[in-house]
Amino acid sequence: MSQTATTAFDFSLTGLDGRTIDLDAYRGRPILIANTASECGFTSQYEGLQSVWTRWRDSGLVVIAVPSNDFGQQEPGDAEQIGRVCYNNYGVSFPVAAKSPVKGAHAIPLFSWLARQGGFLARPRWNFYKYIIGRDGTLATWFSSISRPDSERVQSAVMRVVLDH
Numbered sequence: 001m002s003q004t005a006t007t008a009f010d011f012s013l014t015g016l017d018g019r020t021i022d023l024d025a026y027r028g029r030p031i032l033i034a035n036t037a038s039e040c041g042f043t044s045q046y047e048g049l050q051s052v053w054t055r056w057r058d059s060g061l062v063v064i065a066v067p068s069n070d071f072g073q074q075e076p077g078d079a080e081q082i083g084r085v086c087y088n089n090y091g092v093s094f095p096v097a098a099k100s101p102v103k104g105a106h107a108i109p110l111f112s113w114l115a116r117q118g119g120f121l122a123r124p125r126w127n128f129y130k131y132i133i134g135r136d137g138t139l140a141t142w143f144s145s146i147s148r149p150d151s152e153r154v155q156s157a158v159m160r161v162v163l164d165h
Contacts, residue, residue, distance in 0.1 A: 006137075007137025008031060010024070013064070013097040013098070013108070013110065014097060014098040015095060015098060016098055018079075021064065026062045028135055030062070030132065030134055030158070031063075031132075032061065032063045032064070032131070032132050032158060033114070034049060034130045035102045035111070035129055036128060037067060037072075037127040037128075038067070038074070038085040040128065042127055044090075045128045045148055047090055047150075048151075049094065049149045050090060050093065054093075056159075056162050060162060063095070064094065065094065065095070066110075067097065067100070068124075069099060070101055070102055070104075071124075075099055079099070082096070103124055103125075114139060118131070122142045125144070129143065129144055129145060132157050134161045135161065140160070140161050
């Protein structure tokens with residue numbers, strides 16, 4: 001599927017709960033995807049992701065976290081441990097995928113596609129890279145770890161895709 005995929009809606013993820021997160025179910029809606037980790041200096045960005053979700057979900061935005069242990073081994077836990085961090089520590093209510101590789105040859109198909117769409121610099125180099133998908137399913141823009149989800153830059157980009165009808 002990854003080689004023939006033309007939009008983000010062509011992918012699905014396994015959820016933290018083992019169920020499928022079918023991105024096609026979000027067709028026509030903007031999506032913010034972030035690769036995350038529970039033991040990272042940026043882990044508090046879960047709060048910002050939740051804030052973005054709370055602010056924009058009624059306008060159609062979907063936020064999806066994809067935990068990964070690819071950077072600094074900062075996501076060593078199993079699904080139960082990841083869930084405790086997300087749900088108990090940060091009050092996350094948006095979809096969380098199962099722990100998955102997001103870089104290199106072993107990256108899940110969605111992240112391979114994001115890397116191709118965004119180019120070399122868009123490939124995640126650490127935890128909490130953020131990818132904003134437009135309503136048409138194409139990559140609108142991306143942000144590195146240092147751009148907080150609740151920053152003005154990210155919020156402006158989210159607002160553009162949310163208001164793009």
